[in-house]
Amino acid sequence: MISATADASAPGVPGFVESAFGPLVYQAAQRCLSTRPGDGARTAVVLASRMGDATTLDLGSRRLVAGQVHNPLLFMQSTANAILGHISRDFGITGPLLSLSTMDDIGTELRATARLLFEDGELDRVLLIGVELAGTARTAAACRELHTEPPATDSAFAILVEQNEDTKP
Amino acid sequence: MSPDVVVTGFGVRTVFGSGADAVRDGVFGGHPAFAPITRFDTGAYRTKMAAAAGQPEPLREVLYGCAEAATAMAGLPAGDTAVLVGTAGDFTGLTRFWRDNESPDVADTVPARQAELLADRLELRGGRMAFTNACVASASAITHACRLIAGGRAESALCAGGYLVEEENLAKFDSGFALSGKGEVRPFSADRSGLLLGDGAAAVVLESAGHARRRGARVLGAVTGWGAASDAYHVARPHPEGAGLAAAVRQALRRAGTPVDYVNAHGTATRHNDPAEARGLRAVFGADAIPVSSTKGVTGHLLEASGVVEFVITLLALADGVLPPTAGFTEPDPECDLDCVPNRPRRAELRRALTVNAAFGGANTALVLERA
Numbered sequence: 001m002i003s004a005t006a007d008a009s010a011p012g013v014p015g016f017v018e019s020a021f022g023p024l025v026y027q028a029a030q031r032c033l034s035t036r037p038g039d040g041a042r043t044a045v046v047l048a049s050r051m052g053d054a055t056t057l058d059l060g061s062r063r064l065v066a067g068q069v070h071n072p073l074l075f076m077q078s079t080a081n082a083i084l085g086h087i088s089r090d091f092g093i094t095g096p097l098l099s100l101s102t103m104d105d106i107g108t109e110l111r112a113t114a115r116l117l118f119e120d121g122e123l124d125r126v127l128l129i130g131v132e133l134a135g136t137a138r139t140a141a142a143c144r145e146l147h148t149e150p151p152a153t154d155s156a157f158a159i160l161v162e163q164n165e166d167t168k169p
Numbered sequence: 170m171s172p173d174v175v176v177t178g179f180g181v182r183t184v185f186g187s188g189a190d191a192v193r194d195g196v197f198g199g200h201p202a203f204a205p206i207t208r209f210d211t212g213a214y215r216t217k218m219a220a221a222a223g224q225p226e227p228l229r230e231v232l233y234g235c236a237e238a239a240t241a242m243a244g245l246p247a248g249d250t251a252v253l254v255g256t257a258g259d260f261t262g263l264t265r266f267w268r269d270n271e272s273p274d275v276a277d278t279v280p281a282r283q284a285e286l287l288a289d290r291l292e293l294r295g296g297r298m299a300f301t302n303a304c305v306a307s308a309s310a311i312t313h314a315c316r317l318i319a320g321g322r323a324e325s326a327l328c329a330g331g332y333l334v335e336e337e338n339l340a341k342f343d344s345g346f347a348l349s350g351k352g353e354v355r356p357f358s359a360d361r362s363g364l365l366l367g368d369g370a371a372a373v374v375l376e377s378a379g380h381a382r383r384r385g386a387r388v389l390g391a392v393t394g395w396g397a398a399s400d401a402y403h404v405a406r407p408h409p410e411g412a413g414l415a416a417a418v419r420q421a422l423r424r425a426g427t428p429v430d431y432v433n434a435h436g437t438a439t440r441h442n443d444p445a446e447a448r449g450l451r452a453v454f455g456a457d458a459i460p461v462s463s464t465k466g467v468t469g470h471l472l473e474a475s476g477v478v479e480f481v482i483t484l485l486a487l488a489d490g491v492l493p494p495t496a497g498f499t500e501p502d503p504e505c506d507l508d509c510v511p512n513r514p515r516r517a518e519l520r521r522a523l524t525v526n527a528a529f530g531g532a533n534t535a536l537v538l539e540r541a
Contacts, residue, residue, distance in 0.1 A: 008470045075344055098300070
């Protein structure tokens with residue numbers, strides 16, 4: 001098992017310009033995948049985030065209510081598929097790509113999902129990614145309604161789990 | 170082969186209304202339901218049409234309606250059932266928040282909250298989670314449930330998905346030139362011009378065969394195979410040879426261990442999707458003229474709900490022995506060389522069927538269903 005965190009040094013990712021979400025995810029993933037290359041056909045990627053890329057999502061919504069045309073460069077970037085697709089292309093990963101939103105502990109859900117994926121017998125490795133942004137006024141309001149605290153900072157981590165490793169939390 | 174995951178209940182809603190008969194009339198009848206959008210101002214957009222009826226409703230209520238119907242059909246009591254929902258959250262709450270600087274239901278914009286609300290209202294106390302991977306989200310929820318049940322980690326799961334046409338996604342798809350400007354959707358046709366959005370939601374109850382038998386539940390069908398794979402090709406476009414789709418289908422067929430008689434395709438009617446999907450299916454099935462249809466020609470693209478609504482459509486096809494048509498089909502495209510059941514339903518002896526979905530970012534899913 002290899003783990004990595006992203007940090008404020010996360011370089012930009014071409015096309016992912018308005019939010020830290022994509023760059024943080026990419027950096028955390030790259031730090032794991034570059035350290036231990038493997039068979040992309042037998043690798044899955046699972047991303048978990050309660051709120052997702054709220055920065056991009058809310059930017060699009062703010063532009064919409066202001067009567068501005070949606071920026072085609074942001075087309076669907078608020079969905080995690082965008083950065084996961086970028087990672088899969090760069091690292092030749094052709095296993096499943098999943099993104100989840102949970103109210104429970106992200107690490108626990110990620111590891112449970114990895115165990116399930118391994119049971120299919122099609123995979124040797126699962127890259128688990130947890131990411132949460134400090135958020136927007138909307139996510140802050142949602143957190144108040146849900147009686148939870150928003151994250152203090154933008155953060156992402158990645159864990160590369162290999163088959164037969166202990167994937168218990 | 171994994172014969173242990175069975176379907177015991179479903180609830181479905183499309184632009185045609187709620188329930189199986191509405192699907193039979195509209196989807197199997199091949200009647201496109203695209204009309205001018207009236208629930209918000211479309212003046213700023215090139216495309217002003219969708220398969221959306223009436224005024225907006227809270228996504229949570231539409232999901233609950235489907236889930237309640239599914240659990241009632243299954244006779245599923247409150248208990249340890251997992252709740253897995255394909256959703257990106259309620260986008261009308263998102264728009265309302267930024268328009269009014271408040272929203273009484275802003276938490277409904279959080280995808281996981283939709284799963285939690287559903288679980289709490291139905292008193293289902295298993296794990297709950299939302300799948301947010303766009304057009305494969307609810308198919309991923311079903312796949313996850315199959316893994317949980319086949320692996321003995323859960324006895325039952327409620328899988329749902331919902332999308333209701335709203336302005337946020339219309340603006341995005343419009344900006345990306347993905348929408349048909351002609352008010353029609355023509356999957357696999359030479360003159361296809363893009364997709365249109367549609368209202369859709371569904372919920373299905375999956376459980377282990379043993380659990381269903383012990384409860385005395387009526388089995389509607391089985392999920393015998395599932396697969397998921399990605400293209401590793403492009404952020405927005407599918408692999409031109411449908412490589413990820415073919416890999417997902419091969420996995421599902423390998424697990425099922427049996428051939429299928431029909432494929433419910435993703436079939437968005439976009440320039441790039443349909444030929445890629447056709448090539449992927451041809452790569453798996455070869456020259457066999459297996460019938461393949463896309464129901465998005467009548468329902469529109471249901472985004473996160475696509476997988477579970479099309480799962481229900483496929484289940485009904487198996488139950489009724491009828492292939493739903495690819496509505497809006499005009500002329501064959503040599504790039505989409507398929508028997509695509511054009512415009513009219515077709516009677517067929519069906520034992521097993523495949524339903525596939527694809528999402529941007531290169532994610533693909535495949536599910537094999539077997540008739541009860």
